Amino acid sequence: MTDISKPIASGRMLLSDEMIQVFYRLLAAFLICAALTILTNSFFSLGNILNVLRQASLLFFIASGLTLVVLTGGLDLSIGANVAISACVAGTVIHQTGSPTLGVLTGIGVGGAVGMLNGVMVTALRIPSFIATYGMLWVLHGITYWYMGGETMHGFPAGFRQIGSGYFLGLPIPVYLLLVFLAIGTIFAQRTTWGQEIYAIGANPVAARLSGIPVARRLLLVYTVSGAMAGLASIIFLARLNSAEADIGESLTLPAIAAVLIGGTSLFGGLGTVFGTFVGALILTLVLNGMNLLSVNASWQPLVTGVIVILAVWLDMKTRRRAA
Amino acid sequence: MTQLAQSKAAVSIVQAAPPLFELRGISKEFPGVKALDDVSFSVWPGEVHMLLGENGAGKSSLMKVLCGAYRADSGSFHYNGEKVEITSPADAQKLGIAVIFQEFSLVPYLDIAQNIFLGREPAGRVPGTIDRKKILADARHVLDSIGFDIDPTIRIEKLGVAQQQMVEIAKAISQNARILVMDEPTAALSDRETELLFALIARLKADGVAIIYISHRMAEVFSLGDRITVLRDGRRIDEVQPGAVSSDDLVRMMVGRSVDMSYPRTFAQTPGKVMLEVKGLSSSSGIAGIDLVVRQGEIVGLCGLVGSGRTEVVRAIFGADKATAGQILFDGQEKSGGPDEAARLGLALIPESRKAEGLALIRSVGDNLIVSALRKIFPRGFFDQGKSRQVAYDLIRQLRIVTPSDKQAVGLLSGGNQQKVVIGKWLAAGAKLFIFDEPTRGIDVGAKAEIFALIDRLVADGAAALMISSEQAEICHVCDRAYVMCDGRIAGELARHELSEENIVKLGMHHA
Amino acid sequence: MREQAMVLNTNPLQRIPGVAVMLVLLCVVFSLMTPGFLTVPNISNVLVQSTILLMLALPMTLIIMTEGLDLSMGAVLTLTSLIVAIVALATGSLLLGLLAAMAVGILFGTVNGWLVAVVGIPPFVATLGTLGMAQGLSLIVSDGQSVVGMPAAVRGVYSGTLGGVPLPIVLALGSYLVFHGLLYHTRFGTYIFALGGNREALKFAGISARRLLILVYALGGAMVGLAGLLMTARMNSGHPTAGLGLEFDAIAAVAVGGTSFERGNGWLLGTLLGVVTVGVLRNGLNLLALPSSIQVASVGLLVIAALFVDGLRSRS
């Protein structure tokens, strides 16, 4: 047993677990990059790297909000459906008013409102988040299908589309957005009292409540933020694809969850980082990019992704020292 | 020194036969902590061997090694003089070792009978099935044998803490163990159940069962123990006879210095202004018409039997349970919100169950210490790691929390140190009214004295405290006044001069 | 004096589970609104349609009770269904097809269990990974094509009857009874409660939680193999996307049935009711021919409503 007058032990303790985790993940991403550089002659080019970053950014926007939800020990299965409905409503607003600003606000607003509804179900109605958001997923799909009536919406103003496909100083605009939100997310989670409270809630909601944290309000905030991020992602999708359709985000929910998990956030809450999620999104994108560059048969893609998810989390377990 | 000579003689008689079970040179290291350091320990049939030590001294760890839950890094086991291996709980069971754990090992959604015989279910006719009739009959038999009258088909989730502890005991007894380990078995029991347990221990002793008993209660140590082993910092300090030492001696061995256990208090001559006033409070959990007052500078006790609703009262005051009627005035202001409002106003609740309600076990000691104080320390909402660690260091030092680092996950601390962390977080938050629900449950004597000294300091500095304790002696020692509860109502109030165990019991009894 | 446990709900109405309320409500509404609903062929219809889901939901209940989850079930069902089709096509033997499918199902289940219990990967992640693997393998073994030309016996499994009762119902009912016996009357079942409720307790009782967990997931795999046979029989062919997403339906049915996602509190009969409720809802809406978008939303609303009712109950 150690002397209590010196609470700090070895220097290793100073490097936080989270940082070590993220380091391992960056290493994994780097290894994939190295492998692809050797295996293909087109991977290692500025164009392709920007390309990967831009694709990763789409996944990251959805996954970053989700990270907060997962940190509280919850899950949001409705994000994909939320992206779809936000995109469709925002698309209509842009078409009707011609104002991209209004459209952006609408998209984020709709997304945030959906997220808040999720939050209400989880906090006020006390429905487990997995079920509440699964229910929400279908309700949103239903509304979107009805609203779109099987049609798609396309052709948005060129200025608006810059958000998704434009460049600034040689870098795609989504990449700037990615950096901004990465910074905001990291600061929010690590450098604000709200962030600390969110970790505390995830680790033990009962104790958090009895410690004076307004748990319901923080959860509401987290679900709303997650929804708003889905709304933001829907705007980027809209601008990138130049069209809105009812199934726009459908295929994104599981990859987003996978990105969060590969990024080292624990499904039981209380452990993880937003930066880890970014690296998770990057790894997933790299794998898909690599398979395209290598012209891997499409049948193998889900299999490879599955293996990667398991390997990444296994690596996480191996390198995590902290235990309950 | 005749006393000592006598006891030495007694020891040599016992040691004529080989011990029933012996541990030699056990060491066990966890990352950053040497929990056990070359500890040897033995028990003879028919004796109660007390295991004493501060929180975190390694008592539970030693018992977990003994029952195969942990594997020792080095050392050996000897049964009836022969060397044996214990690498899993199953090995220990085969040797006839049963354990009553400090943390319950019961399954909430199985009934009492299924829990008692978990892993040892009587086989039914079809392979794999369970003979339901037999398991119920056997369970009734075991429960009867310990004098616990309850229907064995009730699910554990429906039981209170004391009842769960009794089931835990029944489970250990049912194994017909030769060696029975009890890790703080009375911490959750009321007097009635404690008496039942002691009678049971006497019977087992007569049957030649060897009992290893861990407790922080000095009275038990002397009344039950045949021999005492003291651990400190993972090392075996000494083995002594209860007749040969005083409790001060034991405390000195445990803590390494002397501790004043009379809990001296600077009783406030004139209590200050009213800090908390509760009028006619009822809540959905079954309490009704609670009236109580806590003044500045006071420590007010809340006592009663287990299940009398004390926890429910403080939960309702803190806002953890919704009040259905009545009024709570704090500092003259009406309080109606949840725990967050309570914390903001300056109330603090140190809950009954630290693991479930007090701590985020996977988070670090530092994170847990700071969690209630976030708003106070960082009013602008921006969190600063350096500042937060500084606050945490100060608390760790002030409360003498044994931890390798402020980054250690709090779940890895010993029980007593975890309790200190729960108290510490409210110190950091600068609370004005501290509500303690069994603050010393599972806490060693040294820490207990420290905690009482701390509470005394807090109230002397203008705070106030409301304290629940099942140890009536504690209430009598420490409190200015006490309310006694019975069946969800306040049965009466006792002033300082009326405070005695007798009076508390009298008021707390059920009246027809 | 005999000690009592706390008796929480004195109002008997509050003790009726949400799922039962939902089911009765739906049945009443649909019988009033469509004449076709309360007829023998239609009821049989609903039940037959629910069988595959029930066969997934039963083991899913046990898995959820161990604080686990199996997201790979839908994808593995797709794979086992393809295996039934491919083997039956190649050998002409239904039995061989079933055996091969169960073997593959058990293999996947065991891998899931191994990843969860031995490697220690959270179930959500482990089975998300195997989901991808099973989906990939389905595409690879079938080359993305449907497998057709089943021997006649295959079809009979879905359309045949035993003593007038459709064979799928017989199979599903049999499965339910087996699971019920397993969960409530055997050691294995007792230990499942302990796996979720207090794993330490098992350890101290000298029982290997690892073996048990692997067994639970493997049992799930076996059921998925059996369900694969029904699936193939139903389509009279194998198809590389047929079962995708069914795991979520199964999880929803389990949740609607009142099994809690923490601490091993499971209710098998609730799962049965949950599956039937989902089936009745879909069937009734089809009979009413409501717009499809309403149908899409309805299952979501059902799940939310059932859990809300359960939440109301547990709060009082």
Next chain:
Amino acid sequence: FADGETIAVFTKNQTNPYFQTVRVGSDVAAKAMKAKTLHYIPTKPDSIPEQLSQIEDVVVKKPSAIVFIPVDYKAMVPGVEKINDAKIPVVNVTDRSAGGKFVAFVGADDYSLGLETGRYLLKTLGGKGNFVIIEGVKGSLTNIDRVRGFNDALKENPGAKLLASQPGNYQRLQALQVMENLMQSNTQIDGVLAANDAMAIGAIEALDGANRKAQVIGVNGTKEAIDAIKAGKLLASGDYNGFMQGCLGMMIAIRSLRNEPVITEIVLKPTVIGKENYQPYDVPLESRTCPSWDEAAKLGTK
């Protein structure tokens, strides 16, 4: 004759605009003939078990006739047989079912659609250049034939080089990302053959994003494709003509109920919609009209 029949229309999903055109076509035809339509669409897009359940439920409800697009042409055969057993007349539309008895089949020839649209692209580019194919959902009937048509069109031109053939699963986003990735490994891409319009538009967005130019073709003739052709972004789209398929399927179903003569097979000839002939397609779906029966009869192949 007795009108007011109820016709159940089965389509694959609510998300792909193509099926909306079929639904509108069938609605327009039914309205003209004073019949009622009921639409059955799986809640999970293209779900086989769900469509099977819907068939089972509908058989209980007994509509007068059914217009049927199987979500999978092989897996749905038992469902069709159930309809047959219930003696409900059924017309097969779009994807030709591998089994079961139908009053008629109405569809388009995916192979020649792929071939003709591909040829159109190659002719525009002078029969040479570097090409990529973006495939739809692997194993789906439409995809197999369209891609075969694309490949044959490429093989007819020795100067054409196929760089890659990757799946976009009929999804815009996937096609966009596949295209982005393919542009990295291929510095010169002259033509893109996408198995549907959504993927074609996705590929165009990718090209625009990278400031690169290539001629892109799609299949389906959806509204957004027409707009893109008008804007000069998309070279051409093979007309799958869902509206017409919906019209014809519904007309045949109702006529067979009324014991009027029907045609048992209509396979619409491929039309490639390009800059020169898009105008007739540039009108809202609802205001289009179905052909008269005489016109329809001329389209018949059997």
